[in-house]
Amino acid sequence: MPHDRRLFGDAGERAAEHELVRRGMRVLARNARTRYGEIDLICHDGRGFVFVEVKTRRASSFVSALEAVDGLKLTRLTHLAEAWLALHGSRSANWRLAVLALTVSGGRATAELLDVEG
Numbered sequence: 001m002p003h004d005r006r007l008f009g010d011a012g013e014r015a016a017e018h019e020l021v022r023r024g025m026r027v028l029a030r031n032a033r034t035r036y037g038e039i040d041l042i043c044h045d046g047r048g049f050v051f052v053e054v055k056t057r058r059a060s061s062f063v064s065a066l067e068a069v070d071g072l073k074l075t076r077l078t079h080l081a082e083a084w085l086a087l088h089g090s091r092s093a094n095w096r097l098a099v100l101a102l103t104v105s106g107g108r109a110t111a112e113l114l115d116v117e118g
Contacts, residue, residue, distance in 0.1 A: 012056025012109075013040060016100045019111045025050060034083040037076065041100075042084065048094030050115075051081040059105035069099045074116060 017027055025043040032039045041052040055068045077097050085091050097116040102109045 008104075009054075009056055012102045012104075013054050015056075015102055015109055016052065016054040016111065017041060019100065019113070020050075020052065023113065032084060034080055034087065036083055037080055039077070039080050039084060048096065049081075049085070049090070050096055050098050051077060051084070052098045052100055053077055054100050054102070056102040056104065056109075059103050069101075 013030070017030070020041065020043055021027060025045045027041060027043050028049075029039070029042040032042050039051050040054040043050040043052060053069055053073070057068065074097060081095060081097060082091075085093060085095065099114045099116065101112045101114070103112075
């Protein structure tokens with residue numbers, strides 16, 4: 001079962017990447033590691049860097065994809081983004097967090113992108 005979950009999550013991240021590119025973002029990094037953890041996708045658009053948390057859920061899931069990202073998770077993502085920016089000499093760059101929620105039903109996925117200002 002954990003292997004199936006990982007495959008499902010990986011497929012979700014690939015679908016999320018395609019959706020972000022479709023929306024005009026350039027993907028800079030996938031599964032970017034910092035000493036504090038991992039950032040699913042790092043993108044750039046006309047407004048600056050976008051640090052994206054990808055959540056993929058089945059429509060039948062008890063918790064929706066967006067509900068799976070709480071305040072604690074957003075705080076952690078903020079620290080990850082700041083660490084990545086510092087590591088790449090971009091502390092003063094414009095940036096924001098985003099959550100891309102994919103809900104899968106009947107072999108099709110719908111995507112919602114929620115921006116969280118950085």
